[in-house]
Amino acid sequence: MNPTNPAGRPSPGLVPFLAISFVGAWVTMIPLWLDGLRRTSAEQEATPLAALCMILMMLVPALTAFGLTARRRGPREAVRILGLTRATPWRHEARSVAVALLIPLGLTACGLALATLAGWYTPGRLPGPATITPLVLSALVSVPLYFGEELGWQGYLLPRLLRHGRIRGLLISGAVWGAWHVPMTALGGSYPGHPVLLGIPVAVVTAMLLGTVISAVRLSTGSVWAAVAAHLSLNEFALPLTSDVSADLVDPLLAGPLSVSTWPAGALAVLVVRLGHRRVHSRGRRETGESWDGAAGGQAAGSASGWVKRTGLSRDRA
Template structure:
């Protein structure tokens, strides 16, 4: 509301300044994060690597580039936050703080639920794919492969923390402040999907498929999964459950189709699995419902979002 003399009220002026500052900070964060991703992936491009089939295994260089790329968003977010605030304030400003034991227990329960969210969506997608004849499930050929997944998740936890400190701790609050919750989250999903382009273009998500299919599909899936993760972050007021949701996607949902597939059938991720066309409608329904629950700006503010 503006005052009758045409001047902005102090509250309106503060909101305008906060939104302007959020945009400025995004103009620093996004180019730095994108450039960092391309620089880290450069060795793969220089060596001519390309993943041409789902069964093709990545070598040590691919793993090293991918792991390094995943920590780029956190490095940029921490540096930009530290430029304006003291070190002791950085965890709180990036929504990493858990103040007391009761909060720790609550965040742990929320994180366990978040870990199961995207694997559950994937399981529904696999059932649909099996009914359509696009997927041939079977008992795991090696139970050890399933048992080792939790160990891999624990070891990989810092990598997902590296991404989500940037996306959910730094970028998402600024996007929702400037564009509102729904538009901000959807735009964040597009930006997240495009950030993966250095790897997507090398066949990372959809090996063997042309870019005109792989890139739009990767962005569309990023909007859906990004919405689910962002809503989890908003409703729990913490980055940690968002980290758990991302971990659940990469460490449990992505390997699931291959681990319980028939030996003579390698699932095509373009159609089957958490990134596939068959799962996509289920994902978007869940994402749409999740976005509806936080579409009210007042509810978003009650959820504890802080101005950047």
């Protein structure tokens, strides 16, 4: 445990990061609230104003994280600490990115199978080049926006939450991610046509599950690149493909990557992460003969601990 950060005291820089990120999210959505915009149907496309506000909102976490870190450590060191530089050999990094792109698609496919059995989704056709090509082009253009979020969540927030235990830190990170989306969710962004009091808790649970998987990808590489790939795949491929291959209008609450039908697959993925974590620590204990305490407030062990140390977080007081 870091002696400069006693149990019960927030990790250095955590409170200002959360405060600025959440306030910034609400501020960027003010024009939409003043405009009276509310998404009431899945057929309703985003207006230019809504697109601009969402772009600004996505950039808030990264700008906050970079500003707080650079203030204490300098811009060049901030790039390394936040995980923007490649942390593993490029071949491993490329494989990690490729796997990260497939994970949201796999979880979505499992969810759509369940939604189809429940009568919530009607598969139509397989996507062809005419469908995939525009999505790929959109994804390439949108890459900086996903760095805008993940530099904040995975580069800055996650290592501070890992001090509360790895699995707990991952789940808290996902919950924070979901709560941060409330200004957009309340406008019907994710679940158009549904009450806010239903959409917000569904969004938070979904974010806890998907966010845990994305964060686990981040921990496996020590770089935010794979986490960005997973987030990009979720928004730029899994979401639109759900509608593109459907024969009917899709209710995002019931079918798709953000729906309740993906919860079983997401929960199973979290369980796999948990079991993998326990296996790593069990092996480590046998090899070193040391005990490991995974209680809240303990320092994350194994690869997570090594990554937190490599970021220089113990010296970062931003």
